[in-house]
Amino acid sequence: MSSRTADAPGTTGDEPTSKIFLIGCVALFTAGLSFSLRGAIAGGIEAEILSKIDAPNSARLTGQVLGIAFTGFALTLFLGSVFLDRIGMGRSLVLASLCFTGGTLLAVFADRIGSSYTWLWAGYLLSGLGWGFVEASTNPLVTALYPDDKTHRLNVVHAWWPAGVLTGGVVGGALGGLGWQIQFSLVMLPAMMIGFLCIGTPFPRTERAAQGVAWGDMWREIPRRPMFLVWWVCMFLTAASELAPGQWIDFTLTHTVGMRGIWLLVYVSLMMFVFRHFAGAVVHRLGSPIALLTFSVTLAAIGLMLLPRATSPVMGLLAATVWGFGVCFLWPTMLANVSERYPRGGELFIGLMGVAGALSIQFVLPALGAIFDRAKVDLAGSESAFAALEADELQEVLRQAAQVSFETNAILPAVLIFVFGAIWLYDRAHGGYRPETLEGARRRSPAGDR
Numbered sequence: 504m505s506s507r508t509a510d511a512p513g514t515t516g517d518e519p520t521s522k523i524f525l526i527g528c529v530a531l532f533t534a535g536l537s538f539s540l541r542g543a544i545a546g547g548i549e550a551e552i553l554s555k556i557d558a559p560n561s562a563r564l565t566g567q568v569l570g571i572a573f574t575g576f577a578l579t580l581f582l583g584s585v586f587l588d589r590i591g592m593g594r595s596l597v598l599a600s601l602c603f604t605g606g607t608l609l610a611v612f613a614d615r616i617g618s619s620y621t622w623l624w625a626g627y628l629l630s631g632l633g634w635g636f637v638e639a640s641t642n643p644l645v646t647a648l649y650p651d652d653k654t655h656r657l658n659v660v661h662a663w664w665p666a667g668v669l670t671g672g673v674v675g676g677a678l679g680g681l682g683w684q685i686q687f688s689l690v691m692l693p694a695m696m697i698g699f700l701c702i703g704t705p706f707p708r709t710e711r712a713a714q715g716v717a718w719g720d721m722w723r724e725i726p727r728r729p730m731f732l733v734w735w736v737c738m739f740l741t742a743a744s745e746l747a748p749g750q751w752i753d754f755t756l757t758h759t760v761g762m763r764g765i766w767l768l769v770y771v772s773l774m775m776f777v778f779r780h781f782a783g784a785v786v787h788r789l790g791s792p793i794a795l796l797t798f799s800v801t802l803a804a805i806g807l808m809l810l811p812r813a814t815s816p817v818m819g820l821l822a823a824t825v826w827g828f829g830v831c832f833l834w835p836t837m838l839a840n841v842s843e844r845y846p847r848g849g850e851l852f853i854g855l856m857g858v859a860g861a862l863s864i865q866f867v868l869p870a871l872g873a874i875f876d877r878a879k880v881d882l883a884g885s886e887s888a889f890a891a892l893e894a895d896e897l898q899e900v901l902r903q904a905a906q907v908s909f910e911t912n913a914i915l916p917a918v919l920i921f922v923f924g925a926i927w928l929y930d931r932a933h934g935g936y937r938p939e940t941l942e943g944a945r946r947r948s949p950a951g952d953r
Contacts, residue, residue, distance in 0.1 A: 519704065520648055524656075526700045527641040528663040530596055533603055533693040534634045535667020538572075540687050541627065543675030545569060547683030552619045568623050572631035577861040579635025584854020587639055588718070592647075593706035595640035600698035602633030607690045633694070638857045643850040646842045647710040653842055653938075654792050655783025657835040662779035665772035667693075672769040710842075711849025724848040731852060734841050735859050737919060741796075741837055742860035744803045744916040745830035747867040748810070748909065756810060759902045760819035767819055771827035778831050785832070791936035792840045795832055797923040800916040803829030807913035811906035829916070834860065843938035871908050879904035 545565055553564040583595055590598075606629030613622035641660060649656040678686050707713070711721055725731065749768055756764035782795075789795050806826025813819040838853055845852050882900045883889035892900060930936045 522700065522704060523644065523648060523706065524660065526596060526697060526704070527644055527660045529693055529700065530599060530637040530641055530697050531660060532663040532667040532670075533599075533690065533697060534637045535664040535669075536671045536693065537603060537607070537630050537634065537667075537690045539668040539671025540675060540690060541569060541572060541630065543671060544683035544687050548623065551683070552614055552623065556620055564620065568620075568627050571624055572627045572634070573861055573864060575628045575631025576634045576638070577858050579632045580638050580854055580857045580861065581635075583636050583639030584643075584850045584857075587643060587850045587854075588709045588712040591706060592640045592644045592709070593701050593704060595636050597698050597701050599633045599636035599640070600694050600701070602629045602636060603694035603697075604691050606630035606633060607687055607694065611684045611688050630690075639850070639854055642838050642842075642853045642857070643709045644706070646839075646853070647707045647713070650710055650940075652783065654786050654795075654836055654839040657839045658779040658782030658832060661835040662776045665775035665779075669769055669772040669776065672765060672772065675765075709850050711847065714846075716847050716849060720847060721849045721851045724845060724852070728845050728848065731841065731845055731848065733922070734837070734844075735855060737922060738837055738856045738859035739863040739866075740915040740919050741800070741830075741833040742863040743867040743912065744800065744807070744919075745833050746860070746864050747871060748807060748826070748912055756813070756819065756905060759811065759898075759905055760813050760816055762816045762819065767823040770820060771823050771830075774824070774827040775831045778828070779835065782832055782836065786836075791927070791930065792836050792843070793923055793927045793930060793936060795836055796840065797920065797927050799829050799831070799833050799836070800919040800923060801829070802826070803833070803916040804913045804920065805829070807909050807916070811902070811909040814902075846939055867912070871912060874911050875904050875908040878907040 545568075548568070549565045553568075557564060583590070587595060606626045608626070609616075609622050609629060610626030613619045613626060616622055642657065645656050645660050646653050674686055674689060712718075749771070756767065760767070786792055786795050789798060802825055806822060806824075806829050809822035809825055810819070813822045838856055841848070841852050841856055879900050880886055880889050882903050883892060889900070
């Protein structure tokens with residue numbers, strides 16, 4: 504990897520590419536680790552703190568604490584993206600370091616410093632804000648450093664998100680006996696490393712600002728390029744195909760595959776970490792990012808149909824392999840694709856795509872839960888009949904309810920097969936996919952789109 508960035512827009516040649524890219528990897532690892540551990544320690548927090556506050560509603564309180572992190576993520580990702588060039592990408596990463604460190608401390612010591620629910624809520628909110636600062640800065644940072652290799656580089660840096668999720672899953676299992684406070688406090692180690700690495704490091708400007716595209720012009724790209732809104736909606740569906748099932752696997756498939764569903768998620772996270780490093784070669788083989796996206800959503804849809812039908816660990820791993828390959832490249836390739844098609848949209852367009860992904864989870868997870876609850880009652884015949892089910896009957900009802908919820912989720916990537924397939928055919932009919940450069944964008948008609 505080159506150690507200088509003289510050929511990239513927004514750089515002066517003094518920025519150490521390797522070090523800056525490493526900071527991005529550590530930042531996304533921290534975000535993934537925090538995300539994973541927040542879920543892993545939820546049971547401990549519910550039992551030790553929230554059940555003592557309001558035992559009948561402790562699950563609802565747990566959901567509120569977990570959910571506020573996603574709200575903070577979406578809010579900071581939007582505002583951080585809008586004002587990124589004014590804040591500076593280096594300062595944004597320092598803010599991420601401070602938020603992760605402070606949020607973790609508040610959560611760990613919540614039961615010692617006052618109203619435990621309030622401090623837990625505040626700690627998870629800060630952790631979500633840190634996550635937002637990471638996404639708001641890291642993605643434009645990579646596109647600024649590697650304007651001619653966006654898809655590959657964004658996939659590589661985003662490989663460290665599942666690495667963090669994987670580490671959190673292993674930590675949650677291996678250190679479960681040490682208490683949730685010790686487990687969660689481990690987030691502070693990579694979080695503080697982000698801030699340390701940023702000290703004295705020069706960061707580039709965003710690609711959009713460096714090429715002279717004004718902040719207002721970045722906003723005006725939305726009405727000028729209405730096709731971006733199609734991609735924005737598609738991001739809701741790709742994120743729902745990846746992240747929602749990931750949060751749902753342990754709860755539902757543990758009943759059906761003969762093992763803890765979380766181990767399927769750990770396995771898929773390992774797959775994603777490995778294969779995202781080969782995204783550039785895969786895109787080269789398929790010919791374009793849109794071809795990769797079409798291939799990915801096809802496998803994702805098939806995988807979501809197979810997962811609830813798995814009735815053994817081996818079948819579960821095989822189904823998870825299909826789904827994992829399908830969702831492996833979705834998030835970073837969607838970001839790279841939008842950056843290459845609409846470079847004048849700059850960090851705003853990249854940030855809006857991330858916001859769509861975050862909001863998607865908040866909408867889809869409750870919907871999946873409602874579908875699962877409705878299906879299990881319908882299959883049993885009534886609520887009273889469900890409550891009276893014996894163990895074997897209950898297991899079968901839960902298996903069929905999981906099948907219904909996953910099959911419903913599979914509709915989302917199935918729709919995208921046709922959307923991405925149509926765009927792929929359109930690109931092929933017009934000479935093939937060609938990334939747009941900012942210089943080319945300035946020469947084209949503002950009314951044009953694709």
